[in-house]
Amino acid sequence: MSTRRDFFKLASIAGGALAASSVSKVALAALPETVTQTSPDTMPPLQPKTGRPYNPVVTLNGWTLPWRMNNGVKEFHLVAEPVVREMAPGMKAHLWGYNGQSPGPTIEVVEGDRVRIFVTNRLPEHTSVHWHGQRLPNGMDGVSGLTQPSIQPGKTFVYEFMARRPGTFMYHPHADEMTQMAIGMMGSWITHPKNKHPQIEEVDRDFIFLLNAYDIEPGAFKPNIMTMTDFNLWSWNSRIFPGIDTLNVRKNDRVRIRIGNLTMTNHPIHIHGHEFTVTGTDGGPVPRAARWPEVTTDVAVGQMRQIEFVADEEGDWAFHCHKSHHTMNAMGHNVPSMIGVDHKDVADKINKLIPSYMTMGDKGMADMGAMEMPLPDNTIPMMTGEGPFGGLEMGGMFSVVKVRKGQKPGDYKDPGWYQHPKGTVAYEYGGPVSDAPRQPPDVHTRMGHAQPELEVQVRKPQAHGSH
Numbered sequence: 001m002s003t004r005r006d007f008f009k010l011a012s013i014a015g016g017a018l019a020a021s022s023v024s025k026v027a028l029a030a031l032p033e034t035v036t037q038t039s040p041d042t043m044p045p046l047q048p049k050t051g052r053p054y055n056p057v058v059t060l061n062g063w064t065l066p067w068r069m070n071n072g073v074k075e076f077h078l079v080a081e082p083v084v085r086e087m088a089p090g091m092k093a094h095l096w097g098y099n100g101q102s103p104g105p106t107i108e109v110v111e112g113d114r115v116r117i118f119v120t121n122r123l124p125e126h127t128s129v130h131w132h133g134q135r136l137p138n139g140m141d142g143v144s145g146l147t148q149p150s151i152q153p154g155k156t157f158v159y160e161f162m163a164r165r166p167g168t169f170m171y172h173p174h175a176d177e178m179t180q181m182a183i184g185m186m187g188s189w190i191t192h193p194k195n196k197h198p199q200i201e202e203v204d205r206d207f208i209f210l211l212n213a214y215d216i217e218p219g220a221f222k223p224n225i226m227t228m229t230d231f232n233l234w235s236w237n238s239r240i241f242p243g244i245d246t247l248n249v250r251k252n253d254r255v256r257i258r259i260g261n262l263t264m265t266n267h268p269i270h271i272h273g274h275e276f277t278v279t280g281t282d283g284g285p286v287p288r289a290a291r292w293p294e295v296t297t298d299v300a301v302g303q304m305r306q307i308e309f310v311a312d313e314e315g316d317w318a319f320h321c322h323k324s325h326h327t328m329n330a331m332g333h334n335v336p337s338m339i340g341v342d343h344k345d346v347a348d349k350i351n352k353l354i355p356s357y358m359t360m361g362d363k364g365m366a367d368m369g370a371m372e373m374p375l376p377d378n379t380i381p382m383m384t385g386e387g388p389f390g391g392l393e394m395g396g397m398f399s400v401v402k403v404r405k406g407q408k409p410g411d412y413k414d415p416g417w418y419q420h421p422k423g424t425v426a427y428e429y430g431g432p433v434s435d436a437p438r439q440p441p442d443v444h445t446r447m448g449h450a451q452p453e454l455e456v457q458v459r460k461p462q463a464h465g466s467h
């Protein structure tokens, strides 16, 4: 608690600092300037210029919201508004978000910081902001109708509380949630520890992103907000592979990745080539004795998971959701199985009549990636992305952790594809392959073994049994 004398002391310090930076008191009484981001690229971490120092995070295909200091209070300005988000090159979605992007900017503060967030509503309907996972006064919790009146279009509300515990959090509306979260309104929040924390490791690379899902028909721009389970775009920070940036790290870096889930299903997030431990959730740091090694961790709906590992194996390591339909991009629903059907000639003709027509491949789904068929505007192939050895046949929730010895500290630009040392890549066998005859498959065999046809006797239940 500040005493009255402390307050005057602070005010005079602040006044001095302000005079130096020529910001008037009138300006500080007004709303903090609105900062907008239009690029969907991963922005460099925001190094704190004021307040307690910390090691900032990297928001995957996102950015961090700058703040201003006002008498020791960190002031942020979030603007809820319609945005156009490029989900991948060639595909844009009309979403709702904050400050020009969906998800909104990451908010980073330090444990003990007093935070004031101005929220301006430029949406066509009311909203609110819930600070998921925070300890705060009940009236700052952002639940429309329960803890506050909703923020009407054109209005600005102020939230103010102290960031009491360190960890990884999110923010999202608690007003017409079905619409507002299905259309991209969400953002990440990190509270860094004030001092060295016994359960919180210092890391070299610290990434954060949110899992989201949309239902956007090929050729359309707006998500269908009525969809409950049948989404067709599975994204990280509203980006789909190959639109998701790679996570570039230096060999032996200690890496933390913070993942929050605001979709309507769980996502088992999987890394190749390394093991990690879950070091924290939105409930706080996991005590060391309670951690165990994993290569996949399930991030359930409304949860945050912080995973950590030492990146000590060089290479391009796949990092993705393990639900195979979540590493694919938009496809029409109710697609018939076309395996075994040669449709190459028909597809072109059908496409002229029905622009949104897409077919499943005739051998499997892999030939979808090869783009034999013209696609409608504003969609990208279901499985795509080119690697150094060919098509990756992945979309959606997929990226690559690039571990390199040569990555300079502080310089984390994409190093390009991994150059494998000689003799360390799977290769084609050059010798003879025996051509032993195999049982030809036919309708009466299973697994190649002939099976006698079974005669099945059905005993009908009898009304006048012996019981």
Ligand SMILES: [Cu+2]
Pocket (backbone or CB within 6 Å): 234, 266, 267, 268, 321, 322, 323, 326, 397
């Ligand atoms: Cu998933």
